[in-house]
Structure formats: structure tokens, C-alpha cells
Amino acid sequence: MDYLNALEEAWGMDDNAEKVKLLEQAIASADMYNDVESAVEARELLIETCLTAGFPKKQLKAFSWLVKKWEDDNSSVDTFDLLWNYKWISEQIATFDEISKTQINRLLEDMKLKFELQNYSLRPYYKVCTLDAMWMGEVEKAKQFFVKWNNTEADHLNDCLACETCSQASYYYFIKDYEKAKETATPIINGKLACAEVPHYTYGEMALVYLELGDAEMAQECFDKGYPLVEKQSALIQPLSCLLKYLVKTNQTEKAREVIDAHLEIVLQAESGMERLLFLQAAYPLFDREKEADLVEMTEALTAKFDVRNGNSYYQDSLNAY
Incomplete structure (x- = not known):
């Protein structure tokens, strides 16, 4: 079947709009033929691709299908992969102006419940609650969740150290503790911590942090290094x-x-x-x-x-x- 070839081809492609379109075609065909295994694989790859290619709504749609499929029959969707993807989706849910606070809270509560039922640490849940509070301009709420995030033990579903550090620096920038933001981000700025999207995210906020702290040279350096990445x-x-x-x-x-x-x-x-x-x-x-x-x-x-x-x-x- 052509969609199987399309899915195989997608695995070797860079993350871009063309790959997203190919995966959407594969999903439509897999659904038509009731090929659940390929439909799951294509959607999981689409979620990962959209993280880089920049199609968060398509990502959310694919994830919603996976959650329903898992709830109906959790043998068809890998639980660890689903929960891992839950972090990505929950972290961005508040960036959609058409999604209400009630819907956001409902999604976060569902994430918490699923993590608890599978006996995983709630550290990722507290992290995304912090980040969503930041997106929504809820300073006190962000502060409360940040404490819980950092006081909860990590496990295999925790983000990498570079991502954790980047998000922590972002939090300190959000609450305007610029000295703490600088201190936290230093291992990233010095090149000791990095991952797929770090230091890409870090340089932008740190240019503003250094500017606030009166270090014009470092602020400009963050721009010069950061702009080509984004x-x-x-x-x-x-x-x-x-x-x-x-x-x-x-x-x-x-x-x-x-x-x-x-x-x-x-x-x-x-x-x-x-x-x-x-x-x-x-x-x-x-x-x-x-x-x-x-x-x-x-x-x-x-x-x-x-x-x-x-x-x-x-x-x-x-x-x-x-």
C-alpha cells in the first residue's frame, strides 16, 4: 500500500512542511484501511515532526486521537510514549487563544491523573503547570508550581538537564529575577549544556536579561549567537x-x-x-x-x-x- 511507503519515506526526511503533509496523507490512508499500528506510528512521528516544523494544532489533533485510542485500548499505544508526548502538548496548550482556561485545566488534570495511575513522578506535571501559568501571566501561580516542580524527584519521564535548565532560567526571567536567570543559564551560555532546542530558546531571553543587568556586551553576544539559530x-x-x-x-x-x-x-x-x-x-x-x-x-x-x-x-x- 502506498501509505506504508509514504510512512517509510517520512522517517528519512527532515522535519518540514512537506514531511507533515506526507504524514497526514499516510494517517488518512491508514485510518481508511483501519491499520491501527501504522496510524499510531504516523501520528507519533507527526507529533515529533511538528515540534520542530512548527504546526502545534496538527500536533494537538494527532495527540488527541492517540489519547482516545489509548483510553479505549492501551495495548495499541505505548504508555511511556503517550505520557512523554503529554508533556509537549500540555506545555503549549495555553498558547492557543481559542482554548479556554477550563479546557487548559482539564487537560492538565488529565495529565496528572494519567501520570499518577502509571506511578510516574509528577515533576513533569508541575513543570508544565509552571510554564502554562507563565503563558497566562499568572505570577503567583507560577511561583507555587515552580516550588513543587523543583522539590519533586525526577524519574525516566523527566526532561533532559539542558531543557530543565532552560525552562528554569525562563521562569526567573518571567518573575524578573534577572540575576538568578543569569546564574541559572550560565552553563547553557558557556556551552556546557545543549540539546535540540537549547541554546536556541535561551539566547533570546538572555539577551534581555543581560540588557537589564547592564551588560551590553553579553546582551549583544547573545543576539549575535542566537539569531542565526532561530x-x-x-x-x-x-x-x-x-x-x-x-x-x-x-x-x-x-x-x-x-x-x-x-x-x-x-x-x-x-x-x-x-x-x-x-x-x-x-x-x-x-x-x-x-x-x-x-x-x-x-x-x-x-x-x-x-x-x-x-x-x-x-x-x-x-x-x-x-
């Missing part, structure tokens, strides 16, 4: 947005406009509302209020939409302060 990468709009914000804050207007022009189309096509919001807010001070009125309006509308969902004014406050 340039035109649709899955790395978040750190790109931090680097753009750094350029605007340091009055590197010409370079900032270059970054905006090179990435605006990618950003506007992003499936995650949060990715669009972060980039648009970073670019907001440079938008021409007449010629780019649509972008100004889009930024303000998306800011309001997330704040209404979150029940606070975190993103409006961020925009006002910037």
Missing part, C-alpha cells in the same frame, strides 16, 4: 521575538525592521496565537500607525483576547511598559 524557523518564533525586542530596546531600528520584514509572513501564518502575539508586541513600537494600521489593530486585539481568556491584564501591561 532565523526563519517557524517553530522558534518565541525566542526570535525576544531577540527582536532586544533590537528595539537597543535602538537597532534598521536591523529590527529587517527582522520584521523577513519574518512577518511566517508569523502571520503561525498556528499559535501566542507566537503571533509575542512577535507583534515586540515589533509594535516600530509599526507605522497609518501604513501598518492593520498590524497595530491585530496586536491590540490579540493582546486583549489573551488577557480576557487569562482573566488579567498581563499582556496589556507588557505592551504598555514596552
Whole structure:
């Protein structure tokens, strides 16, 4: 069957839109032929691919199918793989403005229950709760979950040390403890810790951290090293947005406009509302209020939409302060 050849071909491809399309075709055919084993394999590969290629909605759709299949018959989906993927999905769920707080909380509770029933540590659960609280601008809630995250013993479902460290540094940046963010991220900045997406994510926030601490040389170094890693990468709009914000804050207007022009189309096509919001807010001070009125309006509308969902004014406050 052609879909089996397509699935085999996908394993040898780079993570990009073409691979995603091929996997979606394989999934459709496997479902049509009721080939559960291939349908599971294709969806698990799609989830992994979307993490790099930048299609979080497709990732969420594939994961939802796997969860239902596991709940109906857990012999068809590997439990460890499902729970591992649960971390990725839960960590990003709050970045969709169309998903309510009730739905987010329901997903997180389901993750907790599944981890508990399989006797795994809740450390990953507390981590994603921290990160989702950060996405939603809930400072006190993030602080509470951060303590639980770091006080809970790890097991085989824990993230690698580089990812853990990157997320911890991000938390300290979020609560504006810049000295602690710098201290935490130092092994990454020094090249002693790395993985598939680290230091890609770290450089963006650290450029802003060093700027806040008055170390202009290190801030610029973070930009110079970080930008080539995230340039035109649709899955790395978040750190790109931090680097753009750094350029605007340091009055590197010409370079900032270059970054905006090179990435605006990618950003506007992003499936995650949060990715669009972060980039648009970073670019907001440079938008021409007449010629780019649509972008100004889009930024303000998306800011309001997330704040209404979150029940606070975190993103409006961020925009006002910037």
C-alpha cells in the first residue's frame, strides 16, 4: 500500500512542511484501511515532526486521537510514549487563544491523573503547570508550581538537564529575577549544556536579561549567537521575538525592521496565537500607525483576547511598559 511507503519515506526526511503533509496523507490512508499500528506510528512521528516544523494544532489533533485510542485500548499505544508526548502538548496548550482556561485545566488534570495511575513522578506535571501559568501571566501561580516542580524527584519521564535548565532560567526571567536567570543559564551560555532546542530558546531571553543587568556586551553576544539559530524557523518564533525586542530596546531600528520584514509572513501564518502575539508586541513600537494600521489593530486585539481568556491584564501591561 502506498501509505506504508509514504510512512517509510517520512522517517528519512527532515522535519518540514512537506514531511507533515506526507504524514497526514499516510494517517488518512491508514485510518481508511483501519491499520491501527501504522496510524499510531504516523501520528507519533507527526507529533515529533511538528515540534520542530512548527504546526502545534496538527500536533494537538494527532495527540488527541492517540489519547482516545489509548483510553479505549492501551495495548495499541505505548504508555511511556503517550505520557512523554503529554508533556509537549500540555506545555503549549495555553498558547492557543481559542482554548479556554477550563479546557487548559482539564487537560492538565488529565495529565496528572494519567501520570499518577502509571506511578510516574509528577515533576513533569508541575513543570508544565509552571510554564502554562507563565503563558497566562499568572505570577503567583507560577511561583507555587515552580516550588513543587523543583522539590519533586525526577524519574525516566523527566526532561533532559539542558531543557530543565532552560525552562528554569525562563521562569526567573518571567518573575524578573534577572540575576538568578543569569546564574541559572550560565552553563547553557558557556556551552556546557545543549540539546535540540537549547541554546536556541535561551539566547533570546538572555539577551534581555543581560540588557537589564547592564551588560551590553553579553546582551549583544547573545543576539549575535542566537539569531542565526532561530532565523526563519517557524517553530522558534518565541525566542526570535525576544531577540527582536532586544533590537528595539537597543535602538537597532534598521536591523529590527529587517527582522520584521523577513519574518512577518511566517508569523502571520503561525498556528499559535501566542507566537503571533509575542512577535507583534515586540515589533509594535516600530509599526507605522497609518501604513501598518492593520498590524497595530491585530496586536491590540490579540493582546486583549489573551488577557480576557487569562482573566488579567498581563499582556496589556507588557505592551504598555514596552
